[in-house]
Amino acid sequence: MHGYELRKRLNALLGTFRAFGYGSLYPCLKELLAQGLIAEDSPAGTRPAGPSRAGGQTRHSGQARQRSGRRSKIVYRLTADGKERLQDLLAESGPAAWDDDGFGVHFAFFGQTRADIRLRILEGRRTRLEERLDGVRAAMSRTRERLDRYTLELHRHGLESVEREVRWLNELIASERESGAASPPHSARTAENGTSPGQARPFPG
Numbered sequence: 001m002h003g004y005e006l007r008k009r010l011n012a013l014l015g016t017f018r019a020f021g022y023g024s025l026y027p028c029l030k031e032l033l034a035q036g037l038i039a040e041d042s043p044a045g046t047r048p049a050g051p052s053r054a055g056g057q058t059r060h061s062g063q064a065r066q067r068s069g070r071r072s073k074i075v076y077r078l079t080a081d082g083k084e085r086l087q088d089l090l091a092e093s094g095p096a097a098w099d100d101d102g103f104g105v106h107f108a109f110f111g112q113t114r115a116d117i118r119l120r121i122l123e124g125r126r127t128r129l130e131e132r133l134d135g136v137r138a139a140m141s142r143t144r145e146r147l148d149r150y151t152l153e154l155h156r157h158g159l160e161s162v163e164r165e166v167r168w169l170n171e172l173i174a175s176e177r178e179s180g181a182a183s184p185p186h187s188a189r190t191a192e193n194g195t196s197p198g199q200a201r202p203f204p205g
Helices: 002-012 023-035 060-068 080-090 100-108 113-147 149-184 186-191
Strands: 039-043 075-078
Touching: 002 023, 002 186, 023 039, 075 080, 100 113, 113 149
Parallel strands: none
Antiparallel strands: 039 075
C-alpha cells in the first residue's frame, strides 16, 4: 500500500492517541527500505520516468505529471526478510513488549500472536504497572503534605488511570486463561474449523 493508505491503516489500528504523522512515517519507511524489510513497487499501469530525447533534458516526468494532474504514488510491500522480521517481533514477550512504548503496538497485533505469547505480555504489563502503583503510592504518602490541591489531584488522576488499566488487564488475563482451558486439542480444533493454535478470541467489552 502507499504511504497515505498506510498512515490511515496505522491510525485506525493503533487509535487516535498514537496518531502517525508523515514526518515520522516516511523516515521510518526509508529506514525499512535501507534494511531490505520493505520494497517499493510502481502502481499498475505506470512506468518509471525517463529523460526526454529533446535536448537531453529530463522533461518527460514533469510533462507526464502535468497531463495526469498528480504524481504517481509509491506502493510499499513487505519483502521475505520483512515477513520473517515481523514473525520474530510477534514472538517477542520480554520487557520491551510490556513498556509504554511497545505494549500498545504488540497488543494491536494480538490477533496474529500465539496465545502463550499474549498471556506473557499481559502478565508482564500487569506486573510493570503494579510496580508503578507501589512507587506512586509511596511517593504520595511522603509528599502529600507538601503538595497543593491541584498537584495532588493530578497525582491522584494518574494513580486512578493506572488502577483502571490493571483492572482491564486482569479481565484480559482471565479471558485468555479461560479461552486456553476451553480450547480443544490442536488436531480437533483444526479438523473442526481450520483455525490455528493460539488464534485470538474476543475480549470482554
